[in-house]
Amino acid sequence: MTASSPASTALALRVGFAGTPDFAAVALKALIDAGFTVPLVLSQPDRPAGRGMKLQASPVKQLALSHDIAVAQPRSLRLDGKFPDEATAGREALLAADLDVLVVAAYGLILPQWVLSLPRLGCLNIHASLLPRWRGAAPIHRAIEAGDAETGITIMQMDAGLDTGDMLLIERLPILAADTTAALHDRLADLGGRMIVDALALAASGGLQPVRQPEAGVCYAHKIEKAESQIRWEESAEQIDRRLRAFDPFPGGAAQLDGDTVKIWRAAVVATDGAAAAPGTVVSVDPQGPVVACGAGCVRLTELQRAGGKRLAAAAFLQSRPVQVGERFH
Numbered sequence: 001m002t003a004s005s006p007a008s009t010a011l012a013l014r015v016g017f018a019g020t021p022d023f024a025a026v027a028l029k030a031l032i033d034a035g036f037t038v039p040l041v042l043s044q045p046d047r048p049a050g051r052g053m054k055l056q057a058s059p060v061k062q063l064a065l066s067h068d069i070a071v072a073q074p075r076s077l078r079l080d081g082k083f084p085d086e087a088t089a090g091r092e093a094l095l096a097a098d099l100d101v102l103v104v105a106a107y108g109l110i111l112p113q114w115v116l117s118l119p120r121l122g123c124l125n126i127h128a129s130l131l132p133r134w135r136g137a138a139p140i141h142r143a144i145e146a147g148d149a150e151t152g153i154t155i156m157q158m159d160a161g162l163d164t165g166d167m168l169l170i171e172r173l174p175i176l177a178a179d180t181t182a183a184l185h186d187r188l189a190d191l192g193g194r195m196i197v198d199a200l201a202l203a204a205s206g207g208l209q210p211v212r213q214p215e216a217g218v219c220y221a222h223k224i225e226k227a228e229s230q231i232r233w234e235e236s237a238e239q240i241d242r243r244l245r246a247f248d249p250f251p252g253g254a255a256q257l258d259g260d261t262v263k264i265w266r267a268a269v270v271a272t273d274g275a276a277a278a279p280g281t282v283v284s285v286d287p288q289g290p291v292v293a294c295g296a297g298c299v300r301l302t303e304l305q306r307a308g309g310k311r312l313a314a315a316a317f318l319q320s321r322p323v324q325v326g327e328r329f330h
Contacts, residue, residue: 009204009205010036010200010201010203010204010205011034011035011036011037012037012204013036013037013100013101013121013200013203013204014037014039014097014098014099014100014101015031015036015037015038015099015100015101015102015103015200016038016039016040016041016042016094016097016099016101016102016103016119017031017038017040017041017042017060017064017102017103017104017105018041018042018043018102018103018104018105018107018109018111018123019041019042019043019060019103019104019105019106019107020043020044020058020059020060020106020107020108021058021059021060021106022059022185022189023105023106023128023185023188023189023192024059024060024105024106024107024126025058025059025060025062025063026189026190026192026193027103027105027126027189027192027193027196028041028060028063028064028105029063029193030193030194030196030197031103031193031196031197031200032063032067034197036197036200038064038067038069039069039070039097039098039099040069040070040071040072040093040094040096040097040099041060041061041064041069041070041071041072042071042072042073042074042090042107042109043057043058043060043061043064043071043072043073043107044058044073044107044108044109045073045075046058046061046073061073070093070097072089072090072093072094074086074087074089074090074109076109077090077091077109077110077111077112077115078110078112079091079112079114091114094115094118095118099118099119099120100119100120100121101119101120101121101122101123101124101200101203102115102118102119102122102123102124103123103124103125103126103196103200104123104124104125104126104158105125105126105192105196106126111123111158113160116158116159116160121203122157122158123157123158124155124156124157124158124168124196124199124200124203125155125156125157125158125163125165126153126155126192126195126196127139127153127154127155127156127163128140128151128152128153128185128188128192129143129151129152129154129221130150130151130152130154130170130172131154131156131163131167131170131213132163132164132213132214132215132217132218132219133148133217133218133219134151134219134220134221135162135163135164135218135219135220135221136162136163136220136221136222136223137221137222137223137224138221138222138223138224139151139221140181140184140185140188141181141221141224141246141247142221142222142246143175143184143221144175144179144180144181144184144242144245144246145242145243145246145247146242147238147242148175149174149175150172150173150174150175151172151173151175151184151188152170152171152172152173152188152191153169153170153171153173153188153191153192153195154167154169154170155167155168155169155170155195155196155199156168157210162220164213165213166210166211166212166213167210167211167212167213168199168202168208168209168210168211169195169198169199169202169208171191171195173187173188173191178245179245180245180246180248180249181245181246181247181248181249181250182248182249224247224250224251225251226251228247228251229247229251229252229253229254229263230253230254230255231243231244231253231254231255231264231329233255233279233280233292233293233294233295233329233330234279234294234295235294235295236294236295236296236297237269237270237294237296237297237298237299238269238297239294240253240267240294240299241267241268241269241299244264244265244266244267245266248265248266252264252265252305253265253267255280255329255330256329256330257323257327257328257329257330258327260306260307260321261307262304262305262306262307262321262329263304263305263306263307263311264301264303264304264305265303265304265305265311266301266302266303267299267300267301267302268299268300268302269297269298269299270291270297270298270299270300272284272291272298277293278293278328279293279294279295280292280293280328280329280330281293281326281327281328281329282323282324282325282326282327282328282329283298283325284325285318285323285324285325287314287315287318288300288302288314288315289301289302289304289314289315289318290314290318290323292329300314301314302314303317304317305317306320306321
């Protein structure tokens with residue numbers, strides 16, 4: 001490798017990173033493994049987690065510390081906001097890092113204009129959708145819930161809007177019939193890690209070609225709320241199946257059965273005709289799971305969980321909590 005080769009030019013970049021969850025940690029690891037210099041990582045403050053609710057560092061922070069990378073965790077980067085001292089400390093850390101570019105992936109904080117303008121090459125975002133479809137907080141969940149046939153990763157030049165910046169790279173990924181958010185998340189995270197390495201190589205050589213997002217097709221992936229877990233049995237079997245897959249691992253599906261709350265994690269659309277039964281009514285039961293009537297069609301519930309219990313395949317669940325034909329999920 002010569003000093004003037006594209007690869008060595010890219011690796012000369014000083015790359016900052018801002019991210020918090022596992023999705024972002026995959027991208028940070030890709031940058032580290034590719035040999036980029038990462039002098040600073042920004043991540044959300046430690047949060048209480050687990051049974052003991054002890055403070056726990058984010059996956060990105062844990063990875064950064066394991067590679068001796070400095071970490072800053074301001075609660076805000078707005079110099080005129082609620083935490084001006086933390087924002088000022090964050091600004092000093094960014095200035096000291098002398099960044100060429102800041103890579104952002106699921107960071108969780110809005111970046112004010114002073115951050116967007118600070119690195120020489122600006123801020124590049126790894127977004128898990130085919131922009132402008134599914135701008136916002138939960139693009140993976142909403143794509144599955146909506147029944148989209150495909151999704152992908154967009155590497156975007158960030159601006160002050162919500163996922164409105166110019167598109168730099170885009171790559172498509174099919175959504176498989178059995179995909180949950182957990183499964184699709186992992187494939188998209190791997191794709192995003194590979195693409196950001198490619199994007200930085202192009203950025204270093206001036207090879208990125210910004211493309212404005214089209215006006216048509218804009219939609220927003222609103223944050224997932226726990227209240228959405230309540231299953232609406234009047235929906236079609238296909239809609240319920242998609243929603244359960246979209247809400248795995250969070251928040252799952254929830255229904256009430258004889259006064260007990262039951263979490264429903266997986267279901268399968270079945271051909272059984274439940275047209276004569278009210279939505280939510282159990283129309284048949286076998287070891288593969290209870291079959292429940294929906295607004296249109298039926299679903300077989302194949303993975304369930306009692307309050308305080310573990311996720312169980314239907315056969316094991318039915319041993320601990322038998323379900324009878326005619327019972328109704330509410």
